[in-house]
Amino acid sequence: MYDIAIVGAGPAGLSAALFAAKAGKKTLLIDNDKGMTKRAWFENFYGVLEISGPDLLEIGRKQAAKFGAELVEDKAVNIVKGTDSLTIETEAKGSFEAKHVILATGVIVELAEQIGVETKPGTEPRIKTVLQVDQDGKTKIDRVWAAGTCAGVSVHATITAGDGAKVAINVISELNGERYVDHDVLQAPK
Ligand SMILES: Cc1cc2nc3c(=O)[nH]c(=O)nc-3n(C[C@H](O)[C@H](O)[C@H](O)COP(=O)(O)OP(=O)(O)OC[C@H]3O[C@@H](n4cnc5c(N)ncnc54)[C@H](O)[C@@H]3O)c2cc1C
DSSP states (O other), X not given: OEEXXXXXXXXXXXXXXXXXXXXXXXXXXXXXXXXXGGGOEESOSTTOSOEEHHHHHXXXXXXXXXXXXXXXXXXXXXXXXXXXXXXEEESSSOEEEEEEEEEOOTTOXXXXXXXXXXXXXXXXXXXXXXXXXXXXXXXXXXXXXXXXXXXXXXXOHHHHHHHHHHHHHHHHHHHHTSOOOOOOOOOOOO
């Protein structure tokens, strides 16, 4: 069983996967490559002078994989609730069980609507519908969280990536039973 499964490998989902895997959580990413980020060019991603969307996504995949996150390239078509877990069904690659699921599906809210996550109108251009989440990123469905564009944050990669990290930290903290932080310390030169 996975600790955290993330549907969507855009900046929100990849950032969530990086934090989850780096925290030692068994992490799964499911993505069907229909996101908006691969069409973008970035000159407003903090800390990066300029980068293409495809390069940003590729680096994100490598970062998450470095800490053990597994990627399944397929469409998630359903999420079924169990007693203490959720089962994510994919179109062609079978089913996967996880303790928590983070939806990071960008403008696509089809899966969330199908499983009964409440929605509301989006506020930014071309974002028609977003999911109802609380300040931690929780939907009203137990163990189902949402991050990034689908969770209604401003549709900019530095923000969606930050939101993915935020929600992952909240899930990790819930799993650990105490607040989690991930700080690496610069070693003093010898
Ligand atoms: C042309 C263009 C230019 C842009 N330029 C900029 C810019 O200069 N600066 C900036 O900050 N932002 C820019 N953006 C916006 C930026 O791309 C987004 O804010 C951000 O990347 C969205 O991240 P996300 O992770 O929420 O969604 P996405 O990157 O869209 O990722 C969502 C992922 O979820 C997957 N998914 C959805 N449903 C399923 C499912 N059922 N099963 C499996 N996978 C699923 C999709 O395939 C996709 O990979 C631009 C966008 C566009 C379109």
